[in-house]
Amino acid sequence: MRRGVVRRGIVRRGARRVWARAGVITVMLAGAVALGVAPAGAHSQLLSTSPVDGAVLTEPPSSVVLTFNEALIPDVDSISINDATGNVVASRSVEPVGATLSVPWPDGLPAGAYQVAYRVVSGDGHPVTGAITFTITGAGGPASGVASQPESSAGPVSTAEPVVASDAAEGSAVMPVVFTALVVILLGGAVWFARRRVGPRDPGGADAGRGRRG
Structure with a gap:
């Protein structure tokens, strides 16, 4: 029983670290998007x-x-x-x-x-x-x-x-979409990688503990 409780505590702490890292990455990527999109509209x-x-x-x-x-x-x-x-x-x-x-x-x-x-x-x-x-x-x-x-x-x-030339206008319109897609991909990859480091949940830990106790 004690081993199962310890394992669940490790998993919870690992999950908190996953979301904390994901939050930091989201903020950093949002800043990169803002810096990347701003020049596109500066004509x-x-x-x-x-x-x-x-x-x-x-x-x-x-x-x-x-x-x-x-x-x-x-x-x-x-x-x-x-x-x-x-x-x-x-x-x-x-x-x-x-x-x-x-x-x-x-x-x-x-x-x-x-x-x-x-x-x-x-x-x-x-x-x-x-x-x-x-x-x-x-x-x-x-x-x-x-x-x-x-x-x-x-x-x-x-x-x-002023009317911006069509090629520049199209490029400016595409840039936010590209940056948004990069944010989603990188954020998903960061969450997946962090969860792998936490390790798989041990669903049998609690039951095994109860079995030994009985």
């Missing part, structure tokens, strides 16, 4: 533009300036200017100055609606695309009774959300 964001998105201007701007929340990778950034019909009227590579892209406005473009599309590469190496739009009415004043807006903003302006 460049457009903070402000000049002209502001949606502006109506009485004359062409001297330049278009885009300011982001972090420094951009050089030699891979570009801006294109599209007219109201979607035709590209100007396109060029642009060297960033820190977190800012600036491109002079082309001469000779007529009044009308324009879209300025950009493609940049953020500090984590992911390409980010987006666009702003504004209208130039010429010297005759605002078109269709729309009041003109200032060419530049005094502070950060919310613009259209």
Whole structure:
């Protein structure tokens, strides 16, 4: 009887150690997941533009300036200017100055609606695309009774959300699934290994003790 009680006590202590180790491993893996997933969503964001998105201007701007929340990778950034019909009227590579892209406005473009599309590469190496739009009415004043807006903003302006390139977006979506699967697999393996070290339960210990006592 005494031997069976001792054996059950060993098994209980072993089980407690198993779950304690499993808890520690879970916390460590959760931290690894958090560190691994956080960079996946850290892409460049457009903070402000000049002209502001949606502006109506009485004359062409001297330049278009885009300011982001972090420094951009050089030699891979570009801006294109599209007219109201979607035709590209100007396109060029642009060297960033820190977190800012600036491109002079082309001469000779007529009044009308324009879209300025950009493609940049953020500090984590992911390409980010987006666009702003504004209208130039010429010297005759605002078109269709729309009041003109200032060419530049005094502070950060919310613009259209940048669209992350499809390959980067898919990679960011897959990463949490991969890390979750790794957590489950490693946690299950840790529990299995720890239980093996405890050793098998001796179901006959108590009965054997009672038999000897009788």
